[in-house]
Amino acid sequence: MRIIMLGAPGAGKGTQAKKIAEKYNIPHISTGDIFRANIKNETELGKKAKSYMDQGMLVPDELTISLVMDRFQEPDARNGYVLDGFPRTIPQAESLDAALKESGSQIDHAINVDVPDEAIVKRMSGRRACVNCGATYHLQYAAPKKDGVCDHCGEGLILRDDDKPETVEKRLGVYHDQTQPLIDYYAQKGVLKEVDGTRDLEEVFGQIKKILGE
Ligand code: ADP
Numbered sequence: 001m002r003i004i005m006l007g008a009p010g011a012g013k014g015t016q017a018k019k020i021a022e023k024y025n026i027p028h029i030s031t032g033d034i035f036r037a038n039i040k041n042e043t044e045l046g047k048k049a050k051s052y053m054d055q056g057m058l059v060p061d062e063l064t065i066s067l068v069m070d071r072f073q074e075p076d077a078r079n080g081y082v083l084d085g086f087p088r089t090i091p092q093a094e095s096l097d098a099a100l101k102e103s104g105s106q107i108d109h110a111i112n113v114d115v116p117d118e119a120i121v122k123r124m125s126g127r128r129a130c131v132n133c134g135a136t137y138h139l140q141y142a143a144p145k146k147d148g149v150c151d152h153c154g155e156g157l158i159l160r161d162d163d164k165p166e167t168v169e170k171r172l173g174v175y176h177d178q179t180q181p182l183i184d185y186y187a188q189k190g191v192l193k194e195v196d197g198t199r200d201l202e203e204v205f206g207q208i209k210k211i212l213g214e
């Protein structure tokens with residue numbers, strides 16, 4: 001099964017992608033997580049990506065596309081994946097299409113997690129992320145067991161620099177300009193599915209399971 005998660009930053013793509021990956025036994029591929037791991041490890045890619053991410057801008061297509069194509073070569077991605085945060089532009093979607101065509105495969109579902117902008121800013125200011133393992137929490141809706149500590153690995157939780165309100169506004173603008181057109185792109189291919197992302201985490205997952213088959 002090949003799945004794309006669409007939606008604004010903070011809509012809940014990562015939260016749902018992790019649940020999908022676990023239930024359907026496919027890898028969760030998050031370009032944001034891969035960039036953040038590179039920043040943490042101070043790689044060349046990380047250095048390049050950081051300057052864009054800190055400003056709420058997209059990392060250039062060239063860098064992002066080659067990163068995803070490399071990831072697809074790993075054995076676990078052979079039979080499917082859930083893509084979270086990729087594609088984010090039409091050229092990225094076209095490159096993905098070309099790669100799929102070459103391997104004789106296709107996207108089964110592009111799931112749009114729909115959340116209005118007003119709710120997004122609130123979601124992002126409450127998001128806390130583990131710098132070590134990438135787990136995500138929310139102070140109000142998905143709190144860790146112990147304040148400021150990751151349930152999975154015990155490391156400290158942070159408010160991502162790009163989740164501060166001024167950067168969130170910028171990211172929403174970028175989303176509307178460059179990523180939202182993908183909703184029509186996948187609708188035209190007949191694979192677009194919509195879920196109401198304003199509902200509780202488990203309810204959203206319930207809607208997704210109906211789409212994917214329990
Ligand atoms: P994205 O991957 O789309 O940027 P996340 O999955 O990281 O978004 O979710 C953003 C924040 O909102 C996180 O703090 C997460 O815990 C919280 N969240 C996700 N889905 C819901 C939901 N359905 N209701 C309330 N909070 C949610």
Ligand code: AMP
Nearest residue numbers: 031032052053057058059064085086088
């Ligand atoms: P995310 O974790 O998906 O919210 O992504 C965090 C940041 O990483 C984004 O604001 C972008 O700067 C960058 N990024 C992640 N995925 C992509 C992508 N597909 N194309 C360009 N930039 C990306």
